[in-house]
Amino acid sequence: MSGDDSRNARSGVRMDELVSLCARRGFIFQSGELYGGINGFWDYGPLGVELKNNLKALWWQRVVRERDDVEGIDSAIVTHPRTWEASGHVQHFSDPMVDCKACKKRFRADQLDDAPPCPAREGTSQHDFTAPREFNLMLKTFVGASEDAAAVAYLRAETCGSIFTDFKRVREVSRQKIPFGIAQIGKAFRNEINPRNFTFRSREFEQAELEFFCHPASSGEWFEHWKQERIRFHRELGFGEDVLRVRPHDEKELAHYAKAAVDLEYLFPFGWQEIEGVHDRGTFDLTQHGKFSGKDLSVLDEDTKERFVPGVVETSVGIDRTALALLCNAYAEEKLEDGETRVVLRLPAAVAPIKAAVLPLSKKLAEPAQSIARELRRSWSVFYDDAGNIGRRYRRQDEAGTPFCVTFDFESETDQKVTVRERDSMTQDRVPISGLAAHLRERLSP
Amino acid sequence: MSGDDSRNARSGVRMDELVSLCARRGFIFQSGELYGGINGFWDYGPLGVELKNNLKALWWQRVVRERDDVEGIDSAIVTHPRTWEASGHVQHFSDPMVDCKACKKRFRADQLDDAPPCPAREGTSQHDFTAPREFNLMLKTFVGASEDAAAVAYLRAETCGSIFTDFKRVREVSRQKIPFGIAQIGKAFRNEINPRNFTFRSREFEQAELEFFCHPASSGEWFEHWKQERIRFHRELGFGEDVLRVRPHDEKELAHYAKAAVDLEYLFPFGWQEIEGVHDRGTFDLTQHGKFSGKDLSVLDEDTKERFVPGVVETSVGIDRTALALLCNAYAEEKLEDGETRVVLRLPAAVAPIKAAVLPLSKKLAEPAQSIARELRRSWSVFYDDAGNIGRRYRRQDEAGTPFCVTFDFESETDQKVTVRERDSMTQDRVPISGLAAHLRERLSP
Numbered sequence: 001m002s003g004d005d006s007r008n009a010r011s012g013v014r015m016d017e018l019v020s021l022c023a024r025r026g027f028i029f030q031s032g033e034l035y036g037g038i039n040g041f042w043d044y045g046p047l048g049v050e051l052k053n054n055l056k057a058l059w060w061q062r063v064v065r066e067r068d069d070v071e072g073i074d075s076a077i078v079t080h081p082r083t084w085e086a087s088g089h090v091q092h093f094s095d096p097m098v099d100c101k102a103c104k105k106r107f108r109a110d111q112l113d114d115a116p117p118c119p120a121r122e123g124t125s126q127h128d129f130t131a132p133r134e135f136n137l138m139l140k141t142f143v144g145a146s147e148d149a150a151a152v153a154y155l156r157a158e159t160c161g162s163i164f165t166d167f168k169r170v171r172e173v174s175r176q177k178i179p180f181g182i183a184q185i186g187k188a189f190r191n192e193i194n195p196r197n198f199t200f201r202s203r204e205f206e207q208a209e210l211e212f213f214c215h216p217a218s219s220g221e222w223f224e225h226w227k228q229e230r231i232r233f234h235r236e237l238g239f240g241e242d243v244l245r246v247r248p249h250d251e252k253e254l255a256h257y258a259k260a261a262v263d264l265e266y267l268f269p270f271g272w273q274e275i276e277g278v279h280d281r282g283t284f285d286l287t288q289h290g291k292f293s294g295k296d297l298s299v300l301d302e303d304t305k306e307r308f309v310p311g312v313v314e315t316s317v318g319i320d321r322t323a324l325a326l327l328c329n330a331y332a333e334e335k336l337e338d339g340e341t342r343v344v345l346r347l348p349a350a351v352a353p354i355k356a357a358v359l360p361l362s363k364k365l366a367e368p369a370q371s372i373a374r375e376l377r378r379s380w381s382v383f384y385d386d387a388g389n390i391g392r393r394y395r396r397q398d399e400a401g402t403p404f405c406v407t408f409d410f411e412s413e414t415d416q417k418v419t420v421r422e423r424d425s426m427t428q429d430r431v432p433i434s435g436l437a438a439h440l441r442e443r444l445s446p
Numbered sequence: 447m448s449g450d451d452s453r454n455a456r457s458g459v460r461m462d463e464l465v466s467l468c469a470r471r472g473f474i475f476q477s478g479e480l481y482g483g484i485n486g487f488w489d490y491g492p493l494g495v496e497l498k499n500n501l502k503a504l505w506w507q508r509v510v511r512e513r514d515d516v517e518g519i520d521s522a523i524v525t526h527p528r529t530w531e532a533s534g535h536v537q538h539f540s541d542p543m544v545d546c547k548a549c550k551k552r553f554r555a556d557q558l559d560d561a562p563p564c565p566a567r568e569g570t571s572q573h574d575f576t577a578p579r580e581f582n583l584m585l586k587t588f589v590g591a592s593e594d595a596a597a598v599a600y601l602r603a604e605t606c607g608s609i610f611t612d613f614k615r616v617r618e619v620s621r622q623k624i625p626f627g628i629a630q631i632g633k634a635f636r637n638e639i640n641p642r643n644f645t646f647r648s649r650e651f652e653q654a655e656l657e658f659f660c661h662p663a664s665s666g667e668w669f670e671h672w673k674q675e676r677i678r679f680h681r682e683l684g685f686g687e688d689v690l691r692v693r694p695h696d697e698k699e700l701a702h703y704a705k706a707a708v709d710l711e712y713l714f715p716f717g718w719q720e721i722e723g724v725h726d727r728g729t730f731d732l733t734q735h736g737k738f739s740g741k742d743l744s745v746l747d748e749d750t751k752e753r754f755v756p757g758v759v760e761t762s763v764g765i766d767r768t769a770l771a772l773l774c775n776a777y778a779e780e781k782l783e784d785g786e787t788r789v790v791l792r793l794p795a796a797v798a799p800i801k802a803a804v805l806p807l808s809k810k811l812a813e814p815a816q817s818i819a820r821e822l823r824r825s826w827s828v829f830y831d832d833a834g835n836i837g838r839r840y841r842r843q844d845e846a847g848t849p850f851c852v853t854f855d856f857e858s859e860t861d862q863k864v865t866v867r868e869r870d871s872m873t874q875d876r877v878p879i880s881g882l883a884a885h886l887r888e889r890l891s892p
Contacts, residue, residue: 026619032526080478173472
């Protein structure tokens, strides 16, 4: 782990600068901050929700809609407890914890070096630890009228759990044949003992997961296919080889059932960290759920008459982590010709929260400018701003990552043209109002 | 409550028919059904997730993106417990429950007529109830390393809670002035004792809520404005006056702080039921959160120099309930000219899960047909199907609510035209392939 003053390799941004920008501009801030905050939970503000929704929509487009062989679902967060018995989470999804007998605080047994001194033992200030015990990371709740063990249910620790339990139903209703995949985007929850690095390790987070079901003999090929697809996706987000690497798991890291696994890692200011995992999980998942449910989850190959339990290739990307990587990657501080400095988020247009800002040069021009904004809003997220000097308004849009600013000036009423300013190059084009939507469309969806 | 054989006033569908269609075609089915199901939780399958996402996107477009005066957010589901102390949920969000001392089962005190006989008292079969006690409906969980009371957090009972706690931050970052609104779509959770009517009353559900902050003296006008806006939205979904009514709350129903409230009710097969509420909540929410947080949530009117706590007009629509209403409303069973019967979902194009199906008349035409499907997928959710006779393929798309079927036949290769069949009228147009996207666009987004 790098220190607090580490900078992003590409953009040079420090985490504290990014956290501050996110709070100041309303991308992301601590949940419940009015009440002092709740550790490990984050809220997305007006710009953040658009960024995250755009990222999710792009994933859905590439992984589900553009393909014949992937079906989407959206399952409940509160899940049947047997789901997590079959997956092994109830027994094994835990961290080793120790308690201090003096101050009653609890710590991760593998992170005791980070523990502050014991406030209850003035003489030595050293903790008096118990032996390590396993602490399950799933969040549990109680469903139904009684609060006894029978009614325990878990907030899903990952979205894929219900993909496996819904496999049989989805295959039947979609009439898909192996190989095909089931995909889902949604919230998952883990009771991290030590949430850290802004939204990177939080207790509530969003995943986009694909489970691709195939003949076990062909899982190696599909693993390669999906690894390449997912790398392509991250390249599309602007993550070049300098900041995105593929790290294969070594033997020790692999789960006992896994045949292969890679992490796609982004170079955050706090170091290389996983934002996506691609795993060849073998037949573990459907075998387990078949065993625990007593249902037959095998499939019949109609050509070969072979009956088999499908293998699974999983791609699992953290939406919050990828959004954080996008912000790190996009951040730039630039000296301008006039000596001023600007902060600009060079976000890819597809994920930029606002696609265009409409800025009348004077409040007197509000009416025609608003009419342009109204028209553009039919297609895009558009911001209207008529307050303050135009330079400062450009700066605010740069900081929000808005690709285009449309300025309506005093000549616009006579020549029916507006000035379109591009965020990164700051070049300005004079464009007829009648062709404005087409001009933007061409540049926003290449 | 109407009986099980009640039919929807408009479409004539019975709930059991609709539930069966939803399971068979993969719109919605019980969560965890592989393990016998978990009561009150539902999963959306391949068609359901598209329907629900389209509905959410339409709401976001109308309520957030098309307006200058509404900001979106996306906050955490697990919320700071003080949020629900301030709102009154911890103290008052409860149902009266009784326990049977003989069989240990628990029942809602106001629904004892529905209770089955007591299995533990053979002589009388009557329960031996305790006095009623209040049972809180919020789902709780434990966050952090210990499972004591200090670490209790709640799954939000409604999405608006964090809109109020984020009000100050969002107003500052967005530089909005009163009047303006904050909107959010997301999951909420209630431990309903008796989930029923399919997805209508479930324990996990999705809401789309807007809190519109205004001067308390103008809340009446804004209440009217938003009531009309929301009615307009439901009309856009195809809910006419025969199935959607506005029911004002009477004095007894109004919360002590509320100034006015209406329910927008849809006529389900099980009767008129609320799918949306529009409420003038007065200054209750920000006053409470100001009191509980010790922060000043008042605002200053820069013109009049008046400082005041904003009033709130709330619109709160159930996404699952509205999706259910859409399905009820769209369902039709029709006798065709050839004597056959078809089931068709007459869904508005904007929310239809699949916008177009591409159907080659023969598998030999798969290649050019797939190339058309690939092209259309850049804009829409498109289904490709080359198996079985064409009539049966039309039927399957009718049942899925697909507005257009594009048939590629043996002449298509020579005349470069395809047949576009419209779902409701079943009329067929011969359309040049080069103009197909434009033809569909015109009809899909009027």
